Amino acid sequence: MAVTSVLNQNQFNVTPILGSVFQGFAPNVKSVRINPSSSTSTFIAGQAMKLIASTAKEIVVDQISAGELPYGILLFNPKKGTYAKGEVVEIACDGTVMWLETSAAVNRGALVALDPTGPTVANATTGNIVGIALENAAATGALIPVELAFQRVAGGYPVAGQGIGGAVTQATSRTTGVTLSTLTGAITTHTASLAAGASATFTVTNTTVAATDVIVTSVRSGATNRETRVTITTVAAGSFDITVMNNHASTAETGAIIINFAVVKAVAT
DSSP: OOOOOOOOTTTTOOOOOTTOBGGGOOSSEEEEEEOTTOSOOEEOTTOEEEEOOOOSSSOEEEEOOTTOOOSEEEOOBTTBSOEETTOEEEEEOTTOEEEEEBSSOBOTTOEEEEOTTSOOEEEOOSSOEEEEEOSOBOSTTOEEEEEEOOOBOGGGOBOTTSSOOOEEEOOSSTTOOEEOOSSEEEEEOOOOOBOTTOEEEEEEEOTTOOTTOEEEEEEEEOOSOTTEEEEEEEEETTEEEEEEEEOOSSOOBOOOOEEEEEEEOOOOO
């Protein structure tokens, strides 16, 4: 009697490799050139890349910096372990599912952000959001499939309210700086008395901010004077300044003012 071999339907399953496409399906992959003038000399699979200005008749990319939204992620190449600046490589863009390494525990369905220098992913707490985790990860060093979704809407603005916010309270005085590296958030000011007609400026250290970005603010609550206003007075790479102005003619401002802010990613040209 003839014997029929029974095949295991998983025997041809591809072993997960950092930066490789999940299940061999790559719906949005592009060939690009790494910036020949990049300050980075060596690139590896899994690194997030951004588009850069170039007169070349090809797509030119470079490694993202903290807070920048990526255009794609470098794909694994079985023939090479690393890439050099000036090389033509392939990147996975929105909609592609690829294997990425975790730097902490991750839950299926969570938005994940990529550390530009890692490259590793973790729950999204900064602007470097790259996609949605499709599997759980119990700890550091796990490879999980991530569906790339760089959290953009029309015009390239980040989508608010999807794991990219935070809150911080100002300490010591109304001029004490705060740190909150998120694209949206709330800042509660100190309650030191701000005299009528006076103003106080403090710096918000925020690594998601570029000098060309637009910072939008509004007073949520907490002001004791309706005449109190907040405005952005400086925007720089990695920070912005908020000035609180008490425009009341005679009454001091003593409230813990909650200031909402949003970082609108923008370019000068």
